[in-house]
Amino acid sequence: MQTALTQAVIDRAKLAKRPYEIRDSRLNGFLVRVQPSGVKSFYCEYDRGKRWRLGRADSMAVGQARNQAKRIISQYHSGIDPMDEKKSNARAITLGEFIDLFFQPWAQSHQKAHEQNIKRIRTVFKDFLKSKMDDINVIDLERWRASRIAVGNKTTTTNRDIASIKAVFNRAVDFEIIEQNPIAKVKKAREDTRPRVRYLNDEELKLLLESLDRREERRCGERDSANRWRSERGYRRLPDFKKCAFTDHLKPMIILSLHTGMRRGEVFDLKWQHVDFTVRSIAVVGETAKSGKTRHIPMNRTCLEVLGRWQKQCAKSSGRVFQNADGMRFNNVKKSWTAILEQAGIVNFRWHDMRHHFASRLAMAGVDLNAIRELLGHSDYEMTLRYAHLAPEHKRKAVELLD
CATH class of the missing domain: 3.30.160.390 (Integrase, DNA-binding domain)
Structure with a gap:
């Protein structure tokens, strides 16, 4: 036909x-x-x-x-x-040539994070880019793994990188560029599948929120000073921060992350049309979710209040909830986030750890692990089990069945 x-x-x-x-x-x-x-x-x-x-x-x-x-x-x-x-x-054909000619065009239409993935592969496997694909073997990858571990890289990180490069070679086999994957026998190293999760204790949470408040006060003072300077010289005054609920995106963005467990990319991609104030729910749509499946997260009182005040302040109540000065999607907020942590005196805490904080607090409050899995959008229950040790009440009730 x-x-x-x-x-x-x-x-x-x-x-x-x-x-x-x-x-x-x-x-x-x-x-x-x-x-x-x-x-x-x-x-x-x-x-x-x-x-x-x-x-x-x-x-x-x-x-x-x-x-x-x-x-x-x-x-x-x-x-x-x-x-x-x-x-x-x-x-x-070299590994670099295959990535340029074949893998990158394929990844652009099949991987959400194709830019970060390809950049990572080029960086960590830069010594292999000029090597012919058939010349790269298991021994080369094992030596590479040993060198990465020697300089302090975690087993989890090297395993993830090896999975990425093996996927590149598998794609070359599918495209019939090479007959077989020469590194197919490289296996993942053993790792702790349930590592200790980092979350904020009560004192750290208090310090973080106080640091956000001090930042708001400081920015208000700086804006007042700038407007006095502009008034004295006949320049147009800038918007008065004291009339706004927030001086910028950072505080509502952090509060939202702490109270919903959304991934950073999901927060960056969130649109007002997916925030339902009537039923008090946020929809993380499949096209922006890591799992590719839509999930709904209920908003508690704190989250509802913060997003409501932020919406009133925004010039538009459509489009993305958070956007940069150019009206575009955020790529990162690393600089302002790092400054907040330093002022609060909080160490070893990443933006993604706010997701762990959300789940850990729920587990410690006795929330069922399956409910936590659904809220986080985990496709694999194994991912949620990392929080099981924080819910000792479930284990206590289990052994009490023997009494």
Whole structure:
């Protein structure tokens, strides 16, 4: 059959007892082959009896596959047979070249955090970027792991990096750039799957909130001083902070994180349309959630009050709840966050630890671990079990069943 290949067409393609093909009406030679097993693969048939497997349809977008097919057909018409080049290219392509030409375009359409992921891979595996993919082996990765551990990197970090680079090589196998993954046998090192979580004790929480209040007072004083200076010189005065609920985004952003357990990126992406003041609920939509699934977080009184005051202060009650001076999405708030911690005298506490603080406080208050899992949006219950030691009441009730 022949039709304009779209993702919808591929998704609707039914399974049959025998393989069959759907050819693209927009590009002659571009097709998808559907196997009885359910595997759907893109091919480029650039001449009679000559075809090139582009990759699986569940690992690359239709537009990306069509562009690769155009490139292959163009090369063939200019006198270059891709089949003749295939073996030499597989031996010659470097890790850096594969990332540039193949992995990065794929990641842009399949990974939410593709920019950070690729940047991380380039940084931690910079010594391998100029190496040919077939020349990188298990011993190279084990030596790399040993060197990272020697300079103080955590086992959890090296395991995560190894998983990332193995995924790159697996993608090269899918694209038929290399025949097999040469580092497939590299295994994760043993690690503590339930590490100690960092949360604020009562005194630290008090210090953090006091530091935020002092920052608000200081910024109000600085604005008053600036406006006196501007008035004396006939300049237009800046908005009076004393008439605002908050001097900027930082305090409401931190309060929201402490009382909802939202990830930093979820806070940055939150829009007013997902904040329901009537039912007192925040929707973290699937397109911005790490799990890809929408979840709803109830707002307590503190969160409701802070967001309500912040909304009245904002120039617009639509779009993102928090946006920078240019009206764009925040990338980070590291500088102001670090300053707040220093003034409060709080050490070893990251922005993400506010998520741990939220969950830890709930566990210590006796909230069921499954309810905590749903609030945090964990797809794996194992992730939530790290807070189990903070809920001793559950264990006590369990052993009391034996009395």
